[in-house]
Amino acid sequence: MIRVALIPGDGVGPEVVREAERVMSACVAAGLADLRIETFPHGAEHYLGTGETLSDESFVRLRDEFDAILLGAVGDSRVPDGRHARDILLGLRFRLDLYVNFRPARLRLPELSPLRLADHRPIDFVIFRENTEGLYTGAGRIESEGETGERAVSEAIATRTGVERIVRRAFDYARSNGRTRVTLGDKANAVPHVYGLWRRVFSEVATDYAEIEADMQYVDALAMQLVRIPDRFEVIVTSNLLGDILSDLAAELVGGMGLAPSANVNPGRHALYEPVHGSAPDIAGTGTANPMAAILSTALLLRDAGADEGADRVEDAVDAALEAGIRTPDIGGSFTTGQVGTWIAERVAGD
Numbered sequence: 031m032i033r034v035a036l037i038p039g040d041g042v043g044p045e046v047v048r049e050a051e052r053v054m055s056a057c058v059a060a061g062l063a064d065l066r067i068e069t070f071p072h073g074a075e076h077y078l079g080t081g082e083t084l085s086d087e088s089f090v091r092l093r094d095e096f097d098a099i100l101l102g103a104v105g106d107s108r109v110p111d112g113r114h115a116r117d118i119l120l121g122l123r124f125r126l127d128l129y130v131n132f133r134p135a136r137l138r139l140p141e142l143s144p145l146r147l148a149d150h151r152p153i154d155f156v157i158f159r160e161n162t163e164g165l166y167t168g169a170g171r172i173e174s175e176g177e178t179g180e181r182a183v184s185e186a187i188a189t190r191t192g193v194e195r196i197v198r199r200a201f202d203y204a205r206s207n208g209r210t211r212v213t214l215g216d217k218a219n220a221v222p223h224v225y226g227l228w229r230r231v232f233s234e235v236a237t238d239y240a241e242i243e244a245d246m247q248y249v250d251a252l253a254m255q256l257v258r259i260p261d262r263f264e265v266i267v268t269s270n271l272l273g274d275i276l277s278d279l280a281a282e283l284v285g286g287m288g289l290a291p292s293a294n295v296n297p298g299r300h301a302l303y304e305p306v307h308g309s310a311p312d313i314a315g316t317g318t319a320n321p322m323a324a325i326l327s328t329a330l331l332l333r334d335a336g337a338d339e340g341a342d343r344v345e346d347a348v349d350a351a352l353e354a355g356i357r358t359p360d361i362g363g364s365f366t367t368g369q370v371g372t373w374i375a376e377r378v379a380g381d
């Protein structure tokens with residue numbers, strides 16, 4: 031039995047999570063996974079109504095009573111400082127120590143890429159984004175607020191332990207998935223303290239993986255190369271903020287935000303799955319959000335939970351939908367969120 035908590039959240043979050051839930055239920059009906067699903071109300075609406083972002087009670091339940099969390103998205107203009115989103119999403123990442131943010135980028139159909147790919151091999155790489163340090167810890171201060179001499183400081187934190195565990199994870203992944211190269215994205219030329227540590231640790235860890243090429247690139251050049259020769263990349267490991275930026279770029283190379291899944295994990299302990307995209311306020315309520323990123327996130331969930339057959343079936347059903355043109359407008363179709371979700375769920379159920 032896999033115990034799954036849903037946090038649909040804000041904007042298109044509930045719209046895409048509804049379809050992901052439908053697909054999970056189809057897996058259960060088809061005997062591909064044994065799931066128990068419970069929905070949590072946390073998001074902007076709940077915060078505005080109760081003053082509660084993520085209650086301690088919910089946190090403890092999410093931590094102790096579930097194997098996996100599926101989050102839609104958080105972010106709402108009625109909460110301009112984004113406080114609830116930080117407490118819920120970053121709160122769970124930090125408090126559950128979900129140090130791996132795994133963001134795969136695979137081109138599922140050549141026509142989905144905005145690039146001209148005639149001379150390329152398929153795009154198929156993964157990003158390991160460090161998820162608990164960097165510029166995201168909130169460390170910093172405002173001095174002399176509102177005065178001419180105002181100064182804002184946000185501290186980037188890198189610890190040897192924090193860097194080593196994500197770098198090792200990236201190399202382990204490469205080794206167990208037949209990948210031949212791990213690329214570090216950093217900015218050691220301009221930010222020597224933090225990224226100097228990243229480079230040293232990366233080089234040290236690499237010596238334990240002699241069969242894998244260890245490649246270090248400044249992130250600006252890496253971004254350029256991702257567009258120019260995306261097929262060169264296999265596994266990218268990088269810091270929190272750089273990984274955030276690179277993963278939106280990566281998503282766009284393979285069809286866009288509507289297709290990009292992710293997993294935030296503390297291996298063997300806790301996991302939170304979510305589409306890479308946000309609450310997409312510009313299209314929320316129009317029924318046009320692409321549910322595939324959320325659905326593919328459930329495939330990552332099922333695979334990590336040991337339900338490989340269910341994961342395969344979900345991925346195959348998404349591929350079949352793409353092939354058959356069952357697509358939302360972001361990828362050139364005219365189907366609604368619900369129609370795409372229904373089609374995929376039926377395919378998974380084998381109807």
Ligand code: NAD
Nearest residue numbers: 103104105106287288306307308309310312313319320360
């Ligand atoms: P966004 O990812 O929500 O949207 C960027 C663009 O991609 C928009 O044009 C949007 O319409 C499109 N898009 C996103 N998801 C889509 C989908 N499923 N189908 C089709 N098109 C899709 O990024 P943003 O606009 O910068 O952020 C909006 C809000 O979401 C902000 O409050 C932000 O903080 C929050 N956010 C939350 C998460 C999360 O919860 N994991 C991630 C990113 C952003």
Ligand code: IPM
Nearest residue numbers: 104105115119120274306308
């Ligand atoms: C993501 C999002 C979050 C992040 C925001 C909503 C804090 O952009 O998951 O990619 O920056 O990590």
Ligand code: MN
Nearest residue numbers: 274275278306
């Ligand atoms: Mn992001």
